[in-house]
Amino acid sequence: xxxxxxxSKLPNYLVLSLLALFALIPIxxxxxxAVKTTVExxxxxxxxxxxxxLDNFIQAWDQGGYAVTIRNSLIMMSSTxxxxxxxxxLAAYALARLKLKGSALIAFYFLVxxxxxxxxxxxxxxxxxxQVGLINTHLGLIxxxxxxxxxxxxxxxxxxxxxxxxEFIEAARIDGASNxxxxxxxxxxxxxxxxxxxxxVIGLNVWNEFLFAVTFLPDPALKPVATSLFEFQGRFSRDWxxxxxxxxxxxxxxxxxxxxxxxxxxxxxxxxxLKG
Amino acid sequence: MASSVVKTTTxxxxxxxxxxxxxxxxxxxxxxxxxxxxxxxxxxxxxxxFGLMLAFTDWSGYGPINFVGLQxxxxxxxDRIFFxxxxxxxxxxxxxxxxxxxxxxxxxxxxxxxxxxxxxxRVAYFLPYVFASVVNSQIWRQILHPRVGIGPILAEYGxxxxxxxxxxxxxTALFGVAFVDGWHFWGFLVILxxxxxxxxxxxxxxxxxxxxxxxFQQFRFVTLPSIRPxxxxxxxxxxxxxxxxxxYVFMMTGGGPANSSEVMGTYLYQNAFQRFDVGYAxxxxxxxxxxxxxxxxxxxxxxxxxxxx
Numbered sequence: 013x014x015x016x017x018x019x020s021k022l023p024n025y026l027v028l029s030l031l032a033l034f035a036l037i038p039i040x041x042x043x044x045x046a047v048k049t050t051v052e053x054x055x056x057x058x059x060x061x062x063x064x065x066l067d068n069f070i071q072a073w074d075q076g077g078y079a080v081t082i083r084n085s086l087i088m089m090s091s092t093x094x095x096x097x098x099x100x101x102l103a104a105y106a107l108a109r110l111k112l113k114g115s116a117l118i119a120f121y122f123l124v125x126x127x128x129x130x131x132x133x134x135x136x137x138x139x140x141x142x143q144v145g146l147i148n149t150h151l152g153l154i155x156x157x158x159x160x161x162x163x164x165x166x167x168x169x170x171x172x173x174x175x176x177x178x179e180f181i182e183a184a185r186i187d188g189a190s191n192x193x194x195x196x197x198x199x200x201x202x203x204x205x206x207x208x209x210x211x212x213v214i215g216l217n218v219w220n221e222f223l224f225a226v227t228f229l230p231d232p233a234l235k236p237v238a239t240s241l242f243e244f245q246g247r248f249s250r251d252w253x254x255x256x257x258x259x260x261x262x263x264x265x266x267x268x269x270x271x272x273x274x275x276x277x278x279x280x281x282x283x284x285x286l287k288g
Numbered sequence: 289m290a291s292s293v294v295k296t297t298t299x300x301x302x303x304x305x306x307x308x309x310x311x312x313x314x315x316x317x318x319x320x321x322x323x324x325x326x327x328x329x330x331x332x333x334x335x336x337x338f339g340l341m342l343a344f345t346d347w348s349g350y351g352p353i354n355f356v357g358l359q360x361x362x363x364x365x366x367d368r369i370f371f372x373x374x375x376x377x378x379x380x381x382x383x384x385x386x387x388x389x390x391x392x393x394x395x396x397x398x399x400x401x402x403x404x405x406x407x408x409x410r411v412a413y414f415l416p417y418v419f420a421s422v423v424n425s426q427i428w429r430q431i432l433h434p435r436v437g438i439g440p441i442l443a444e445y446g447x448x449x450x451x452x453x454x455x456x457x458x459x460t461a462l463f464g465v466a467f468v469d470g471w472h473f474w475g476f477l478v479i480l481x482x483x484x485x486x487x488x489x490x491x492x493x494x495x496x497x498x499x500x501x502x503x504f505q506q507f508r509f510v511t512l513p514s515i516r517p518x519x520x521x522x523x524x525x526x527x528x529x530x531x532x533x534x535x536y537v538f539m540m541t542g543g544g545p546a547n548s549s550e551v552m553g554t555y556l557y558q559n560a561f562q563r564f565d566v567g568y569a570x571x572x573x574x575x576x577x578x579x580x581x582x583x584x585x586x587x588x589x590x591x592x593x594x595x596x597x
Contacts, residue, residue: 021401021402023398024398024399024401024402025402025405027394027395027398028395028398028399028402028405028409031391031394031395031398031409031413032408032409032412032413034471035412035413035415035416035471035475036412036415038416038427038428038431038471039415039416039419039427041427041430041431042423042426042427042430045430053430053436054435054436057430057433057436057437057438057440057441058431058437058438058441098323099323099324099327100324102320102321102323102324103320103321103323103324105320106317106318106320106321107321110317110320111317112317112318112321113314118321118325122328125328125332125333127528127580127584128332128333128336128577128580129531129532129573129576129577129580130532131532131534131552131553131556131557131572131573131576132335132336132339132340132570132573132574132576132577133331133332133333133335133336133338133339134335134560135339135342135349135560135566135569135570135573136334136335136336136338136339136342136570137331137335138560139349139566140335155327155330155331156331158327158331159327159328159330159331159332160331160332162324162327162328163324163328166324191316191317191320195320216418219420220418220419220420220421220422222420222421222422222534222535222538222539223534223535227561238420238421238422239422241420241422241423241426242422242539245422245426252430252436255426256426256430259422259423259426259427262420262422262423263419263420263423266418266419266420267415270411270414270415270418271411274410274411274414277414277418278410278414278479281417281418281476282476282479282480282483
């Protein structure tokens, strides 16, 4: 199967394949179980399904309230992405291009700010949000997510903007463009890959986020997919086919997006140092 | 603090060229970064300061706030469950500093030696990392289930090692949860190490090969020293993240059975949102912050000592 010159690489491929099986088999089992009945899972817990039944998906979609929870997640994802990218785009532009005095201090501030344990500020934040009526609102969580993720986006976008050629900006300035106009007309069109990467990572984080969602959104009607699925798993803990189908519904959009845009995902997630 | 929430999006004032006074120009430049600073202040910094202060109170989350000095910390140091959690965080750190780093280095080194199929393996290893914790915990709850998992199958083949409730047994619960978290995490390390290894000068390997170095020796004396900054960085990240663990423990065992898998994150959560002992919870948050500060201080110290990290 392998060509002559690849023979010495055989040990590499052997180890790599074993690792790939370790990563992928559990995911394959999840997909298998999603199309099995509970009876079949009892008989055949990890093997290939005898027949493919899609009933679990229909039932999970209904019982799990996915029509609502996906909408909730999408509202929070899109708002957080737009808000974070706006705030981070402006800040990154200032840090990369406007020669701010004290930008080293700001970098240090965000190093400290991003390594504070969420558990330290979560409780006071909860109390404050309760005071102003932001508990059980999407807006409350969107503000938190934007606050948590825009430093990461700033960092990522700044490294993009530093690399942009100075000539374009100079030319625009000579034409009398203001800082904001330079940002809109020159910086934004040139650094869109950075925005795409940052947006993808933020979207993924909001989709998957659990701790803040479970704390700040107890109302079932407002829950995003993650916390709603957790509750669904608890309600149908013996119905493995059903809960597996619920999980598959949650990961399918992620798998599709990830396979299409894997370079950007991997780049964004490994550069930002965000906990996933 | 509360009312300022609404005002976070102060519109950035554009400055118009060099004719304006330099004060206005500076103000204009700063206004670009202001929304970020204000939002971070509201969501992270100010609540963190309140978090520190609440650790010295007996507040329940409602009503008047009484300062009680170091009472919470005195109680914390006599709290067996807190020490159990702290110990579990330490065990967690030790596990994550060894197994995933070893597998990550192995995977990256093997991957750096091949060209064909590299993309496939990278995607495969990274996939669990983009899955939600709520999905990953479901996957392994089923696979490791004593009745509908691989346990009974292995037992049938005469290997009765997994046919017991791993997450429901005191001795194994923490390790089971750490395994699941580790399964979703190691691929992330592979990618980090791989990109560090790709930057290593290939001439160094040539020289090592000419000197008759085995593949392991090449790894030990060329690869490892060359990727040291990345390695140290991941050690720092793992040390910090290990103190913050929450999702997988909360979902899979809830800290049980009998607090055997309790970590500081879940114990804090329990105190804050189930027992309404906000002051006590805040003091646990302070301990977690101390852990993070120690890790960062160690990092800075190594850097001062001339380590290129």
